[in-house]
Amino acid sequence: MSSTNQTNKFTRFLRNNAALLLLVFCVVAISAVVIAVSVTGDDPNTPVGGNPNDPIGGNPSDTPVDETPKPVIVKEKIYFSSPVAYQSVGMEYTDEEVLFVFNPTLNQWATHNGVDLIASENTPVTAMYDGTVVEVGESYGMGHYVKVDHGENVIATYASLADVQVVAGQNVQKGEKIGAVSTTASYEFADGAHLHLEITQNGEHVDPMAYVNGEIYREVEKTVTE
Numbered sequence: 001m002s003s004t005n006q007t008n009k010f011t012r013f014l015r016n017n018a019a020l021l022l023l024v025f026c027v028v029a030i031s032a033v034v035i036a037v038s039v040t041g042d043d044p045n046t047p048v049g050g051n052p053n054d055p056i057g058g059n060p061s062d063t064p065v066d067e068t069p070k071p072v073i074v075k076e077k078i079y080f081s082s083p084v085a086y087q088s089v090g091m092e093y094t095d096e097e098v099l100f101v102f103n104p105t106l107n108q109w110a111t112h113n114g115v116d117l118i119a120s121e122n123t124p125v126t127a128m129y130d131g132t133v134v135e136v137g138e139s140y141g142m143g144h145y146v147k148v149d150h151g152e153n154v155i156a157t158y159a160s161l162a163d164v165q166v167v168a169g170q171n172v173q174k175g176e177k178i179g180a181v182s183t184t185a186s187y188e189f190a191d192g193a194h195l196h197l198e199i200t201q202n203g204e205h206v207d208p209m210a211y212v213n214g215e216i217y218r219e220v221e222k223t224v225t226e
């Protein structure tokens with residue numbers, strides 16, 4: 001009986017104070033949520049966000065991806081350059097307007113398919129542009145000569161050379177030494193030491209001076225990284 005009485009009292013207490021109990025429960029629940037948020041809010045951020053990013057290096061591992069050099073294709077003008085540091089021009093090029101120049105060696109007026117660039121003996125002669133040596137030879141009139149295919153149907157003949165340093169089939173780069181100024185061109189002995197330079201475009205002789213003076217260029221596509 002007494003146990004039944006006590007149960008009834010507890011049930012009656014709950015029923016009479018339901019509102020109060022509900023209020024207390026709500027306060028406790030809200031407090032628990034606030035505490036849980038404030039505590040767990042810090043915890044996940046510090047270990048998960050701080051630790052892995054800092055030691056591994058969050059920033060360094062990100063920046064290379066952002067700053068990875070991107071290849072860009074740009075057009076670059078590459079000029080032909082003078083093949084020799086010359087002091088003066090001896091016999092000039094003869095075209096249809098200037099049919100002949102006087103050749104003091106031969107003591108006669110003659111056509112001259114190139115220019116004679118006068119320089120001290122042994123002055124280096126260099127390739128005017130990248131190319132491939134197509135012929136190395138010697139003739140009585142031209143002396144030692146080197147023919148270089150500079151691409152796009154432009155072939156340069158460097159003659160009256162000594163100290164030829166290239167062989168047929170060899171690739172040469174602009175500025176690379178191919179020989180030296182000398183007096184080996186017997187037909188032009190009176191010019192003294194010089195480079196006899198001829199240039200053909202599509203098989204036709206042209207005045208080499210535009211090339212020598214750095215007026216001729218090609219646009220070359222070049223991949224650069226920025």
Ligand SMILES: [Zn+2]
Nearest residue numbers: 115116188196
């Ligand atoms: Zn000449």
